[in-house]
Amino acid sequence: MNGSDTGEQLVKNEETALATAEPTSNGSAVLELRDVSCAYEATRPAVEDISFSVQQGEILCLLGPSGCGKTTILRAIAGFERVTTGTITLSGRLVSSRDTLVPTEQRHIGMVFQEYALFPHLRVDKNIAFGLNHLSRPQQRAIVGDLLALTGLRGLEHRYPHELSGGQQQRVALARALALRPVLLLLDEPFSNLDPDMASRMRQDLHALLRQTKTTAILVTHDHDEAFSMADHVAVLNRGRLEQFDTPEAIYHLPTTPFVADFVGQADFVSGVVDNHVVTTELGDFPNTQKLATGTKVVVMIRPDDIHIVPTKGANARIVARQFKGSENVYTIRLASGQIVHSSESSLSIYQAGTAIALRVVATHTVLFPQSPESPAEPESHDGNASIP
């Protein structure tokens, strides 16, 4: 392992082009939440002090583990839940506060939920036209025709919901929501009932459709890949609190908490000590991007794709295990100290367990967190595989 290898190839955070986002804005926001809390039980808030805004035409993803409060926020925006503190403003109008609850039907919000909720006795075209009774027949036909084309449902307009696949039913639910030209479209885990291939296709189609119709949307998911591929901004929630609101790129590369770092991808956390301009760790030196005082103890977040294996006789680190993932091999590595880190290598790079290796670290963004007695416990268990010293 070579400390200078590590240090030379690093780029300071200040030099990156990553744009970070403001969670609130007083610009022309379609939706603005300010210090919103909701509680199902008087003593225990389900979500607390949530503030963010969504601009016209933007897609926001609410991302977090089960029970973190995603659906509660969506329901509060829709007007199904009261807020106990804070305000929700929609198109400049106060719709929720402690003393205000504008009814759902006056909020001009479209909704698509996991179970689609189509009318089983109505054909596809009638399902889509359901909310359009105030318009003339020719107007209704024109809107339905446009949406059938946009959602790829042409030819299926005379079928009943039970005669459609899950993906097709979901398109009908989308078309029905868009027919009313909502100021905001809310989607609660809309792909969770679809198989992975169909979900991936639907994500791309939905993204194109929202862009084409300039629809402002909020999508709830616990899948960070889904959030990254769909969103302009991602709000990461943990235990009812907003941990970070940012662009997908900044959430991945510049997470502001160990929880976010761990939740949005595999991450390892290596102990280090600040020595002037660098942080010295067992993996080499990293830039002291936060200008911390010499002697400060920190943990450095490192992703597996930043760590590369160099088989080296006599080196102190060892390969413990290999996990084949199709497009990559993820290696579990034990450093001389016993610390475990991970390395992502190409699917054809195969090394045996026990191989002595050096590590080349090419971290493009250095993320430092304070080392505290609490930090090891912060991330909760989920898909990620982080190990924190």
Ligand SMILES: Nc1ncnc2c1ncn2[C@@H]1O[C@H](COP(=O)(O)OP(=O)(O)OP(=O)(O)O)[C@@H](O)[C@H]1O
């Ligand atoms: N109707 C309810 N009554 C009491 N507590 C509730 C109710 N609905 C949700 N909660 C609680 O509020 C918290 C947030 O739940 P919420 O459904 O918003 O989370 P979520 O992130 O959407 O979860 P999931 O991904 O599993 O749907 C959880 O602790 C949950 O147990």
